[in-house]
Amino acid sequence: MRRFPLALSALLLLSLSAAQAAGLRAFDVPAGPDGPAIRGVVWSPCAETPHAIDGRGGRTFFGVSDCPIVGAKLPLIVISHGRRGWLGGHHDTAAALADAGFMVLTFNHPTDTERDTSGTDSLAVTVERPADIKRAIDYALQGWRDAAHIDAGRIGLYGFSWGGYTGLAAIGGEPDLRKSLPNCQTSSLRACKELEGGEKPSGPVVHDPRIKAAIIVDPFPVLFFAAENLKAVTIPIQLWSSDPAQNGDGLSGCCAAAINDRLPSKPEFHLVADAKHFSFLATCTPEETAKMATICTDAPGFDRVTFHQRFHAAAIAFFKTHLGEAGTR
Template identity: 90%
Template sequence: MRRAPFVLSALLLLAVSAAQAAGLRHFDVPAGPDGPAIRGVAWHPCAEPPHEIDARGGRTFFGVNDCPIVGDKLPLIVISHGRRGWLGGHHDTAAALADAGFIVVTINHPTDTERDTSGTDSLAVTVERPADIKRTIDYALGGWPDAVRIDAGRIGLFGFSWGGYTGLAAIGGEPDLRRGLPSCQTSSLRACKELEGGERPSGPVIHDPRIKAAIIVDPFPVLFFAAESLKAVTIPIQLWSSDPAQNGDGLSGCCAAAINDRLPSRPEFHLVQDAKHFSFLATCTPAETAKMVAICTDAPGFDRVAFHQRFNAAAIAFFRTQLGEAATR
C-alpha cells in the first residue's frame, strides 16, 4: 500500500514523539596508522521535542542537532551498515535506542559506502570493517568530547548485512580467508576472486572483547564462517532474518538461518515473514523511493513502518536485558 508523503512523515514523527527526541552530534574518527578517517554520528538521549532534520539527498532524520546529552554512564551501541550503505541507513533504530537512554554511534565504513565503493565486496574490507568498529569504540571512549557520558563496561553492536559479517568478526568470529575455500571457489564475490588469485588479507581480523551483546541482521557473506569459525562467539546475540521466499532478487545477502545453526550458543532468533533483506532499513522517504525502488519497495502487504516499531522495541528490550537499564528520565 502506498502512503501519501505527508502521511508517511506523520507516522514517522509519531513513532519518535511518544517520549522525547534523539540528539545528534556529528564527529570524525581521525585518520591514523590503523586506517583513514571515519565519519560518524552520535545519537543520544535529549530532553527536547523532535523535529525533521534534512539529512540531504531527500532524506530526513527526526531529532535535535547538538542537544545537551541527558544522563551519565550510558550504554554505548555501535551500528555497522550494509554493503554500500551509509551511517543513516538505520536512523530510526538509532533514534529509538537513543530515546530509550543509549548513546548510539553510526559510522560510514571507508571504501564501502554509497559514495565510495572502491572496497565493496573486497578482501580488504573483510579485515578493515572489524577494525573500523574497534577504532570507533576507541574514539568514543577516548577522543570524543562526551566520552565521560559512556559506561565503558556496557557496549553493544548492531550489524546489518555486511555489517552483520562485521559484527560477527568483531565479537570473535574468525572468517576463513584462505585460497581454496570450497564455498568461495564457486562464488562471484570479489573477495573470493581475490583469494583465488593469490591475494591475502592485509592483516588479522580485529576482535573487540569490550562488546558485550550484539544484534545481527541478515549477515552477509556467511561463506567465510563455518561453525568452527564461530566457536569463540559467546556473547548474547539477537539474530534477525528476512524471509527466504522474498529474496530472489540477487541484490543482497539472505538470510540468517545458516548462522543460527552454526553459533555455539543459540541466539534469540527472529525470522520475519514476508520481510525482504532491505525491509530492515529505515522507511524510505518519497525522494528515496524514487531513486532506490528496489531497496524501498517491500513485499505486498508488508508494512515497514509497523514492523520497525516492533523491531526497534525488540532491540531496546534486548540491549536493556543484556547491558542493563539505560538512562531514567
C-alpha cells in the first residue's frame, strides 16, 4: 500500500473533520420466531467533530457515539458484508454516506461473521442472509428507538461479495438452489455439496420491495443466478467489479462482469483497474495493515484512499439520484 506523508488515521480524521462527521448508535434486533438476534450499528448525519473510536479487535472507526441525528425523514442504506465479514468492514463507506445525509445500517449476519462461521458458504445462509435484510429493515422502521428519522419510502442497499449475492436475492433475484445445478456439481462451495447431498433450503428466499436502489460489489457466488433467475431485478443498480487480473489467488468475490451481462436492465457498471477484491473494504490504518495484511494490502501503485474518495462520491451521487436528496446538513 502506498505510504503517505501523514499517518493514514490522521488523514482520515482531517478529511472527516472538514465535512462534519458520522454519528454511531447501537442497533440490535432481538431474537424471535423469524431468526436469531442481529447486532448492528446505525451511522447517521452528525454536526460534531469526529474522533477515533475503538471498533473492536484493534480496528478504528471515526465518528461520534450517540451524536444527535441531523435531519428527519432521511433515506436509509442497509449494508450487507461479505463472507465472514462484520458490521465494521465498510465503516468508511458508511461514514461517507452518513455525512452526505443518509442513515446507514451495518450489521452482522448471524452464523457468517468473523466470530461465528458456522453457516459460512452453507445452503442455510443462501436463504437466511436475504431474510436478515428484511428483518433488519422491519426493525429499523418499526421497533428501533430512532425510527422516526427514517423515510420508509427511500431505502437503498449496498452489498459486497456474499453481501452482493444477498442484495441480488433481496431485490428480486431467485437463486437456483437445486441438485444437479450446472457448475455447482464440481464446485467446492459448501452449499453445492449440501445440494448434491440431497439437502434443500429451509424455506423460500425473502425479497424486500421496499428497497428502491442498490449498489452491488463483486457479487459471489454467481452460479446460483442465471439470467432467468434475475429477470425480476428491475430497480436501479450500480455494479462494481474488482480487476480479474488482480484476483488470481483464489479469493472469492471477483468479479461482476457475469452479473452485468445477466441483469435484465443495464446497470451503471464500473470495472476498477488494479483493484483487488478487498480493495473495496474500509481503508486500513497502519496498525490494521500490520495485523491484516491480506485484507489491507493493495496491488502496487493502487491508492485505496484515493479510490475510496471516488467510489464514495459515485455511491452518494447514485443514491441521491434514485432515492432523492438525503437532506440538509
